[in-house]
Amino acid sequence: MGKRAADDASGRGVVAGFAVPFPARMSGYTEAEIEAVVDVMRNADALTQSKRMKQFEADFCAYNGSPHAFALDNCTNSLRLAAILCRLKPGDEVIIPAYTFCATAIPFGGTGARIVWADIDPERRVVSPEDVARKITPRTRAIVVVHLLGMPVDMDPIMALARKHGLRVVEDCAQAPGAEYKGRKCGSIGDFGCFSFHGAKNITTLGEGSILTVARDEDAQLVPGLRHNGCRPFAAPRTRDWVPAMSNVDLDIPGVWPQNFCLGEAQCALGSMLLKRLDTINQTLMDQAQKIRVGIADLPEITMHTIPNDVKHVYHQFVLHFNNNGIHATRDDLLDILVHEKRIRALVQYYPLYRYPLFQKMGFGEQDCPVLEKWWDNSFSLPWWCGIPDDTLALLVAALKDSVRRLKEKGR
Numbered sequence: 001m002g003k004r005a006a007d008d009a010s011g012r013g014v015v016a017g018f019a020v021p022f023p024a025r026m027s028g029y030t031e032a033e034i035e036a037v038v039d040v041m042r043n044a045d046a047l048t049q050s051k052r053m054k055q056f057e058a059d060f061c062a063y064n065g066s067p068h069a070f071a072l073d074n075c076t077n078s079l080r081l082a083a084i085l086c087r088l089k090p091g092d093e094v095i096i097p098a099y100t101f102c103a104t105a106i107p108f109g110g111t112g113a114r115i116v117w118a119d120i121d122p123e124r125r126v127v128s129p130e131d132v133a134r135k136i137t138p139r140t141r142a143i144v145v146v147h148l149l150g151m152p153v154d155m156d157p158i159m160a161l162a163r164k165h166g167l168r169v170v171e172d173c174a175q176a177p178g179a180e181y182k183g184r185k186c187g188s189i190g191d192f193g194c195f196s197f198h199g200a201k202n203i204t205t206l207g208e209g210s211i212l213t214v215a216r217d218e219d220a221q222l223v224p225g226l227r228h229n230g231c232r233p234f235a236a237p238r239t240r241d242w243v244p245a246m247s248n249v250d251l252d253i254p255g256v257w258p259q260n261f262c263l264g265e266a267q268c269a270l271g272s273m274l275l276k277r278l279d280t281i282n283q284t285l286m287d288q289a290q291k292i293r294v295g296i297a298d299l300p301e302i303t304m305h306t307i308p309n310d311v312k313h314v315y316h317q318f319v320l321h322f323n324n325n326g327i328h329a330t331r332d333d334l335l336d337i338l339v340h341e342k343r344i345r346a347l348v349q350y351y352p353l354y355r356y357p358l359f360q361k362m363g364f365g366e367q368d369c370p371v372l373e374k375w376w377d378n379s380f381s382l383p384w385w386c387g388i389p390d391d392t393l394a395l396l397v398a399a400l401k402d403s404v405r406r407l408k409e410k411g412r
């Protein structure tokens with residue numbers, strides 16, 4: 001059995017003792033990518049907020065089809081900036097999927113607005129537009145959607161709801177860089193798109209990093225100040241450019257203190273390089289997923305989400321469901337075999353957020369998410385990274401089949 005590292009709260013990153021581990025990191029770097037970082041270390045004059053940041057932002061706009069992109073230090077802070085730009089305040093309501101990583105909801109809770117949990121769609125297993133519609137009230141100000149696991153949310157009905165009710169839409173794209181909905185990139189459809197380049201994500205700018213995409217010019221104008229302590233040039237040109245001081249510090253949104261959410265130049269240089277390889281990384285993940293899907297196609301006890309033809313799902317994670325109808329065994333019995341006997345580092349991810357002490361203690365422990373409640377407790381994640389060898393994929397398929405067979409025999 002793998003020993004859990006002391007600093008590891010996720011269960012990922014534990015390698016020792018497993019036949020198939022779950023690395024903390026999704027993929028490695030090319031020599032050219034390493035060189036781009038070293039070049040900044042050797043040669044850059046400014047190490048933050050300079051030309052490599054501008055270049056990364058321009059590259060991201062071009063890649064994503066977004067009018068504005070801002071490099072930030074992490075996606076939680078991108079979501080925080082989006083929450084600030086939604087002008088949420090106590091008394092407002094914001095609809096957020098309950099099935100996601102906690103960082104989707106925390107920044108919105110921080111505004112003092114009330115979090116209203118949305119359920120998942122039973123087929124796509126990401127947020128259900130019908131359930132969002134059911135939860136809109138006169139107090140609703142914003143809808144947060146999460147393209148969870150890399151699977152695009154059905155955005156047309158979400159955008160129609162937003163137009164009808166005058167709501168802002170935030171896309172949490174932390175797990176979906178390069179994912180597409182009807183030919184459009186995720187993060188280019190709503191008002192804001194929040195991308196993560198954390199170490200475990202499809203691409204990573206040295207462990208932390210993010211891009212915030214912004215649709216409207218009037219929102220975009222506020223980001224540079226809000227992300228950097230309100231600093232900006234003085235409005236009028238000055239002959240004595242040292243008078244009264246180098247730069248000005250002003251307010252962007254009445255009553256809202258600015259932040260410092262900047263991303264360094266080395267990370268931005270690396271981000272530009274990684275964008276060129278993102279489609280290849282995603283394709284590798286998609287190919288791996290397809291091999292497992294084909295492998296378990298004749299195993300009705302293990303199911304996956306349905307992927308419509310009009311989306312590109314970029315497989316940030318690989319979540320399955322144990323369909324135990326008629327079998328006297330649970331997901332945990334299945335994981336007992338996979339983890340303890342077959343030594344496959346399967347995990348359970350994304351506890352419904354209303355079940356966590358944090359959200360319960362902050363007053364958001366209530367839920368009305370029947371689909372998630374019925375589905376979640378039998379879901380689990382297989383080990384997943386970019387570049388899983390074919391024989392390991394075959395081993396995972398064989399292990400799933402054998403585990404299910406044994407549980408069925410035992411249950412008879």
Ligand SMILES: *Cc1c(COP(=O)(O)O)cnc(C)c1O
Pocket residue numbers: 073074075076077100101103104146148172174175195196197198208209210
């Ligand atoms: C990783 C993640 C975040 C937070 O990203 P950080 O860059 O680590 O702050 C937010 N939402 C989802 C869905 C994530 O997976």
